[in-house]
Amino acid sequence: MPTEGKFFDLFCKHADLCVQGAQEMVSLMTNFDDLDQRAHAIEGIEKEADKVTHETIDLLHKTFITPIDRDDIHQLITRMDDILDLLEDAAQTVSLYDIKVITPEAKRLAELCLSCTEKVKTAVSLLHNMDNSGKILAVCKEIDRLESDADHVMRAAMSKLFRDEPDVRNLIKLKAIYEILETVTDRCEDVANIIEGIIVENA
Numbered sequence: 001m002p003t004e005g006k007f008f009d010l011f012c013k014h015a016d017l018c019v020q021g022a023q024e025m026v027s028l029m030t031n032f033d034d035l036d037q038r039a040h041a042i043e044g045i046e047k048e049a050d051k052v053t054h055e056t057i058d059l060l061h062k063t064f065i066t067p068i069d070r071d072d073i074h075q076l077i078t079r080m081d082d083i084l085d086l087l088e089d090a091a092q093t094v095s096l097y098d099i100k101v102i103t104p105e106a107k108r109l110a111e112l113c114l115s116c117t118e119k120v121k122t123a124v125s126l127l128h129n130m131d132n133s134g135k136i137l138a139v140c141k142e143i144d145r146l147e148s149d150a151d152h153v154m155r156a157a158m159s160k161l162f163r164d165e166p167d168v169r170n171l172i173k174l175k176a177i178y179e180i181l182e183t184v185t186d187r188c189e190d191v192a193n194i195i196e197g198i199i200v201e202n203a
Contacts, residue, residue, distance in 0.1 A: 007066065007073055008128040010056045014080050015121040017049040021087040022114040022184075028091060029110040032102050039091040046088040053081045067128075068198050076194050080124075082187045083117065090180040097173040105157035106174065109181035112150045116188035119143045123195050133203040140192040150185035154178050 021042050028038040056077045060066065066073060094102075123139040126132035157178050165171040 007056065007059065007068075008124075010052055010059070011076065011080070011124045011127065012121070014049055014052045014056075014077060015117070015124040017045050017052065018080060018083045018087075018117040019114070019121050021045045021049075021084050022110070022117040025087050025090060025110045025181075026107075026114050028094065029102050029107040035095045039088075039095045042084075042088050042091040046084045049081060049084045053077050068202060072194060072198050072201075076191065076198075079187055079190045079194060080120070083120070083184055083191070086180055086184045086187060087113070090177060090184070093173075093176055093180060097176070099170075099173050099177070103157070103174060105153060105160070106177050106181065108153050109150060109157070109178060109185075112146055112153065113181055113184040113188075116143055116146045116150075116185050119146065120188050120191050123192065127195065127198065130199070130203045133199045136195060136199055140196050143188055143192040147185040147189040150182050154182040 024038055024042045024045065028035065028042075057074065060070060060073055119139050119142050123136050123143070126136050126139070158175065161171055161174055161178075165174070
């Protein structure tokens with residue numbers, strides 16, 4: 001039975017895919033062209049990340065001594081997978097709902113999703129060495145701050161939507177997009193909380 005496995009490499013690989021998915025989402029919200037193609041690209045990234053998740057869980061079952069707590073490994077890779085699942089949901093929702101115009105608020109939420117995933121990638125890349133605990137905790141605080149920013153953006157976006165949007169169908173569509181994108185930042189915060197727990201247990 002292996003004693004370590006390549007868990008940290010797999011975490012980094014998955015985190016990189018999360019960033020790629022978020023970059024595609026920002027491109028989708030910025031250019032708002034080739035929606036089907038961009039949604040398909042995010043779907044492809046999500047499928048690639050699924051493979052990494054399955055590989056991680058499979059390795060977990062085969063590994064006798066893990067570098068960090070088994071439950072932490074499972075939770076971390078599962079929450080990271082949630083990030084890409086939600087990004088795929090957002091892309092498909094934009095495509096399926098046939099949204100014609102994207103709002104500055106939706107673009108801003110997508111940008112915050114990207115910033116969060118970049119910070120997740122940074123935190124995960126440092127996790128292999130507990131000497132990095134101070135840097136990791138600082139990055140996790142940044143993720144918390146970005147999630148809080150996304151909360152504020154969504155509240156303001158919802159308020160503006162219910163105040164100014166005359167078309168009820170359009171209101172429902174945009175509300176769904178806002179909620180999914182904000183939830184992406186929630187999942188990034190979940191990842192940060194798991195990482196903070198790992199630091200407390202192992203540093």
